[in-house]
Amino acid sequence: MPTIRFLTSGTDVDFPDGEDVNLLRVALRNKCGVPFKCATGLCGTDRVRIVDGAEHLSPPKRRERELLGDLLDEGVRLACQTYVSGPVSLYWDPDQKSIDEDSRAGKRLLAEWLDAEDGQ
Numbered sequence: 001m002p003t004i005r006f007l008t009s010g011t012d013v014d015f016p017d018g019e020d021v022n023l024l025r026v027a028l029r030n031k032c033g034v035p036f037k038c039a040t041g042l043c044g045t046d047r048v049r050i051v052d053g054a055e056h057l058s059p060p061k062r063r064e065r066e067l068l069g070d071l072l073d074e075g076v077r078l079a080c081q082t083y084v085s086g087p088v089s090l091y092w093d094p095d096q097k098s099i100d101e102d103s104r105a106g107k108r109l110l111a112e113w114l115d116a117e118d119g120q
């Protein structure tokens with residue numbers, strides 16, 4: 001039975017072999033404390049950094065790639081957009097805000113959007 005280790009809260013959650021489970025759903029059901037807002041891949045509040053087991057995660061889809069950008073290469077994923085099929089360990093900043101407020105990727109996105117507005 002694989003285990004998801006939520007290192008920030010010190011919570012280990014087992015799930016049945018052969019299942020793909022949504023990371024945010026598991027976190028919420030087990031009161032792991034992962035911050036979130038939209039649960040639809042739009043806000044980036046539920047960023048988690050994968051320490052082990054990235055190979056057991058679903059590949060990022062377009063929305064997650066667009067929102068996270070370079071952060072994906074640093075092992076960051078959006079819990080609401082990520083499905084887990086094997087053992088994984090992760091942590092997060094319990095005080096983190098939505099991605100437009102406090103991240104490098106957010107600043108990059110904001111700069112892109114501002115440039116786009118300038119060009120119109």
Ligand code: FES
Pocket residue numbers: 035036037038039040041042043044045046078079080081
């Ligand atoms: S909770 Fe908003 S992107 Fe996941």
